[in-house]
Amino acid sequence: MKIKPFKVEEWMNEYEDDAVYNIAETCVDSISLDELLALTGINRNAFLDDLASQRLTYGAIQGAAPFKAGICGRYRNIQPENVLSTHGAAGANHLVFYSLIEPGDRVISVLPTYQQLYSIPEAFHADVQLLHLKKENDYLPDVKELRQLVNEKTKMICLNNPNNPTGALIPLDILKEIVAIARSVDAYILCDEVYRGLNQDGSYTESIVDLYEKGISVSSMSKIFSLAGVRLGWVASKDKAVIEACLSHRDYNMISCGMLDEMIAAAALKHADKLLERNIQLIQNNLAILDQWIAENPHFSYVKPKAGTTSLIYYDFDLDSYTFCKQMYAKTGAFVTPGDCFEQPHSFRIGYACEEQVLKDGLAAITRFANQL
Structure with a gap:
């Protein structure tokens, strides 16, 4: 069976590991098992003992x-x-x-x-x-x-x-x-x-x-x-x-x-309510940061997201999205996903649900690259 290359996954596989500012990630800022247990109030020792005792x-x-x-x-x-x-x-x-x-x-x-x-x-x-x-x-x-x-x-x-x-x-x-x-x-x-x-x-x-x-x-x-x-x-x-x-x-x-x-x-x-409380607050705070950045950078535009963790951002530079994203990655370390992975030229997808400082630093890197253009 022949199938078309999975554009977004191939892009992520090639560039994600070495990114300086990974603002392409689409999950809400990932947590460790320790963080999960602390956030939910589950007894750590009892849970890990139960986990370790299971026959596989x-x-x-x-x-x-x-x-x-x-x-x-x-x-x-x-x-x-x-x-x-x-x-x-x-x-x-x-x-x-x-x-x-x-x-x-x-x-x-x-x-x-x-x-x-x-x-x-x-x-x-x-x-x-x-x-x-x-x-x-x-x-x-x-x-x-x-x-x-x-x-x-x-x-x-x-x-x-x-x-x-x-x-x-x-x-x-x-x-x-x-x-x-x-x-x-x-x-x-x-x-x-x-x-x-x-x-x-x-x-x-x-x-x-x-x-x-x-x-x-x-x-x-x-x-x-x-x-x-x-x-x-x-x-x-x-x-x-x-x-x-x-x-x-x-x-x-x-x-x-x-x-x-x-x-x-x-x-x-x-304990889904506790995880969602954490994650909704994170996306609300981070979208406000992204929205302010859009307002301050006239080369970029978007339809403000209503939900989720991602946004499609358009730019007015005369570069295709793969070239734009590759050049920006090479010069600044800012990692986003080309819009052409979704058949949307002259745009890129950003994942804004990362850790707050990563988002701020990544957006600042995009601004620096745009100023060079």
Whole structure:
């Protein structure tokens, strides 16, 4: 099977390790196990003793019960049987496409978004149609355009809410319109919800699985819980056929997730409110810093993010985004992601949920580079 190069991941793999100012990272500032235990108030010695005493078996094949219970708490009406654990949200997205999409199926995906949502179904020889999100529309899906793309062969509509890279947040009324369109052709809606829970105003965002009987939610421990190192995600759906298909295909490529990882994730989810309090405060403070920087630097512009950890920033220099980002990296050590990784020229993605001083220093480095241009 041939698949297009994963642009954003190849970029991160090549340059991330040696960055001086890494403001390309998309997770909220990561924490250690010690920090997790301190933040949540879990007894360190008791937890580590329990962790160390475990026999290292395959664990619970479909996901440990405490982990799945914690996942259910992220939704209004999801039960453990509606959930499968996966190797990150990347594993979850791949599993859904691998399990449900066949050659000739129409798959509609928003753009820009995480490349998995259109390149994987394309590799499976689906009829992929792109719903372009426009800056002038605050990067929100145009339901009129979506209706024109949908036909009787439409198998799946792919959303990303909150959006990566723009930080756009789809309002409930638009989500409901998209559900009505999907229902009219009996299509699934796959929504990558890895940033769900990080709204700038602290409000709650409805999941697609609580709005639609054929909704499929994908999420992980990486972005909003600052625990990318446990490499855990999940698929959630009330559609029994979805879970059965994913479980059948999952047997071929993963069997189960790491039992120690699931113990750590379960502990974090049990105290999700404390982690989210920390992380929402961080993104609110850091977006204020980014917003002030935009106001002070006229060469740059953006649509202010509503949620998540990322923003797409446009510049007015006569350089393509790869050249811009490579030259800036070489001269200043500031590391961002070229907009062309998301098919968005003359822009770059910034991850503003890093440690505050890293963000300030990284933005100062961008300013120095811009002044040289």
